[in-house]
Amino acid sequence: MAPGVPIERHGLLSPEQDPDETFAVNVRSVEPRESAGRRRTTAIMMVLAIGSAAIFVIGASIPGAEVERLSVRGTISRAAQKSEPEAEPDVKSDGKAEAEPQAKREAKAEAKPKVDPEAKPKAKADAEETAGADAKPAAKHHAKPEVAESAEAVTGANALKHDSKAAPKDAETPAPEPAPEAAPAPAPKPAPKPQPKPEAKQPAGTTAQVVKEEEDKQEENGCAASGESCLKAKCCREPGMQCYTKDAWWGQCMASCTPGPNLQDQASPAPWACEKLGPRTPGEAKECSADGEDCRESKCCKTGGRTCFRKNEFWATCRPECTPGPNLMEDESSPWSCEQLGPRTMGAAPWVKEKCARDGEKCQDKGCCAEAGFTCYSQTQYYSKCRPWCNAGEQDNSWTPAWECKELSARTPEFEGDAPPKGVVKPWVVDKCSGLGENCLESQCCHAVNHQCFTKNEYWANCREDCSTDPDPNDGNATWDCKPLGPRSWGLALKGYPSLYCFSLFMPSRYEGPLLKAHLNEGAGIFSCDGYDVYAAEECDLGKSKDGIEVKAILIPKIPVGVSQDGTAGNAKLFMAVWDKVIAGARFHDYDFTLKVDPDAVLIPWRIRDHMRSHIGENAYVVNCNKFPNSPNFPMM
Numbered sequence: 001m002a003p004g005v006p007i008e009r010h011g012l013l014s015p016e017q018d019p020d021e022t023f024a025v026n027v028r029s030v031e032p033r034e035s036a037g038r039r040r041t042t043a044i045m046m047v048l049a050i051g052s053a054a055i056f057v058i059g060a061s062i063p064g065a066e067v068e069r070l071s072v073r074g075t076i077s078r079a080a081q082k083s084e085p086e087a088e089p090d091v092k093s094d095g096k097a098e099a100e101p102q103a104k105r106e107a108k109a110e111a112k113p114k115v116d117p118e119a120k121p122k123a124k125a126d127a128e129e130t131a132g133a134d135a136k137p138a139a140k141h142h143a144k145p146e147v148a149e150s151a152e153a154v155t156g157a158n159a160l161k162h163d164s165k166a167a168p169k170d171a172e173t174p175a176p177e178p179a180p181e182a183a184p185a186p187a188p189k190p191a192p193k194p195q196p197k198p199e200a201k202q203p204a205g206t207t208a209q210v211v212k213e214e215e216d217k218q219e220e221n222g223c224a225a226s227g228e229s230c231l232k233a234k235c236c237r238e239p240g241m242q243c244y245t246k247d248a249w250w251g252q253c254m255a256s257c258t259p260g261p262n263l264q265d266q267a268s269p270a271p272w273a274c275e276k277l278g279p280r281t282p283g284e285a286k287e288c289s290a291d292g293e294d295c296r297e298s299k300c301c302k303t304g305g306r307t308c309f310r311k312n313e314f315w316a317t318c319r320p321e322c323t324p325g326p327n328l329m330e331d332e333s334s335p336w337s338c339e340q341l342g343p344r345t346m347g348a349a350p351w352v353k354e355k356c357a358r359d360g361e362k363c364q365d366k367g368c369c370a371e372a373g374f375t376c377y378s379q380t381q382y383y384s385k386c387r388p389w390c391n392a393g394e395q396d397n398s399w400t401p402a403w404e405c406k407e408l409s410a411r412t413p414e415f416e417g418d419a420p421p422k423g424v425v426k427p428w429v430v431d432k433c434s435g436l437g438e439n440c441l442e443s444q445c446c447h448a449v450n451h452q453c454f455t456k457n458e459y460w461a462n463c464r465e466d467c468s469t470d471p472d473p474n475d476g477n478a479t480w481d482c483k484p485l486g487p488r489s490w491g492l493a494l495k496g497y498p499s500l501y502c503f504s505l506f507m508p509s510r511y512e513g514p515l516l517k518a519h520l521n522e523g524a525g526i527f528s529c530d531g532y533d534v535y536a537a538e539e540c541d542l543g544k545s546k547d548g549i550e551v552k553a554i555l556i557p558k559i560p561v562g563v564s565q566d567g568t569a570g571n572a573k574l575f576m577a578v579w580d581k582v583i584a585g586a587r588f589h590d591y592d593f594t595l596k597v598d599p600d601a602v603l604i605p606w607r608i609r610d611h612m613r614s615h616i617g618e619n620a621y622v623v624n625c626n627k628f629p630n631s632p633n634f635p636m637m
Helices: 078-082 102-111 117-129 151-155 428-432 512-522 572-585 605-615
Strands: 023-026 041-050 053-063 071-073 242-247 250-254 307-312 315-319 375-378 384-387 452-455 461-464 500-505 531-536 541-544 550-552 593-596
Touching: 500 572, 500 605, 512 541, 531 550, 531 572, 572 593, 593 605
Parallel strands: 500 531, 500 593
Antiparallel strands: 023 041, 023 071, 041 053, 242 250, 307 315, 375 384, 452 461, 541 550
16 A cells, blocks of 8 residues: 555554654564464454655455564554563574573563463454564474564565464473574664655644645645646645636636636536635745746746746846747847746647637637637627727728727637747848858858758768668768757748748830839849849849848840740740759748749749648649640640
């Protein structure tokens, strides 16, 4: 039985006994004896106590077992203190007992009260009840000496057992037989002095309270900590917290509770009753930090799915996760230590995506939104919708009612276990992070999508998608340490995510030249993508873009253009040459998607991002030409 069962429940302490004192009862069994033609069965009860924690052990019923001796260490009761154990025969190191002189044995036998053989059963029973008293039979019935085994050894394995034979009643006392040589027994140890009581705090008004295993996590006041069930304690350890119930089987300490589904309940979507149990803990609830605030003092986060991470001795803030090194979305490039300063605030549970209202659905009945960052807002008392924000009085159209913008649900936090959100990286990433083939040991960041800096040795590191410590055939069979440095890149998403690399092939001497210059001046078309290039068969300088980049045409070979079967320009070879240049430039590695855009095409990057978001990380080729959808040669003419 596991430690932690209060001793008083089982009546194991007498009124005189001090439950704080250390004691142990040693029990051994002897060979079964027959008396009056019947066998007796003795249930051995053993108690092992250490300080105020006790193990209560009920031994199995042993046929004919007899308590030979109860030896007591420490103080059990005042009655036990007065009793003195009878001297045991000396045991040599070879396991043979030394025989005492006959006269000395007879003198000791006369000094003790006579024991009637008929009273042996009663004496044996009394031995179990009297701690410290000697329950040994009359001196003339000598058994060969044995070493008492502790209760701790009896409950374990390999407890030593010795045979004991009783001499006939009227027979002369024989000399003790030598113990078997195969199992030498150590000399009995003197009873140790009572050990000092350990210093342990006790709840006021109680004595030696034994706390159960499942309550060991709670402090002496018995109140529940954050994340523990408070159904039994009905009180909370932290200031300002109240115990609220979910149902009959769970309750938790929270600052507030709204009846209905709790989006951060990782167990189930079952609604919370939010019934209060016990009083609210006095004091103010800890004010956790919002996104972007310094959390060094609070060490907790308001937003679900966030943890307080330290950057350095001067700054810490709440983030979904943290990788030591630079933060690509931060204004400056100094590295983070990513030391965790407090517990994680739970994000939205997985069931939220399935059970809560999706975009466009009426959400007031479900009471929650399936998408992170959305809240259920009312337009009228009859209609509601999940939205990222809401401005009271605004109208979707002139003929629709204005929005009340009453909040009908909590804002859905980031989902627990989801990858952290990716967004726009800061401009310094272009200059300070490393490109393909460059040493990233110092920068600890990369340009290319899904690449991370890995070390080869103490002098060299490179941006790679993955890394193996096996000999690298592309590097002269050299081996790499493959220690990751800094975050994994999601590309040069300077204007939006996913990132777009756009290029155009144009003829500067025709209308396409002036058209691209107009796009450049407005920051429109391909110049609104995260990265862009222009290609031509002749030199052309379009000027400086709004991003401060000087845009010049990348030259390609002059290739004659024919006429296709549908009467359009037959320029397949021309564009093959352009793609060769794109691949050689390798800039496409730094962006999620590469777009070939005609100079006179209308390009709206944010719409492209929305369409392509579900294809991030895929190898995809998208054709948006639908001139001849039924043509057997579609999409090629």
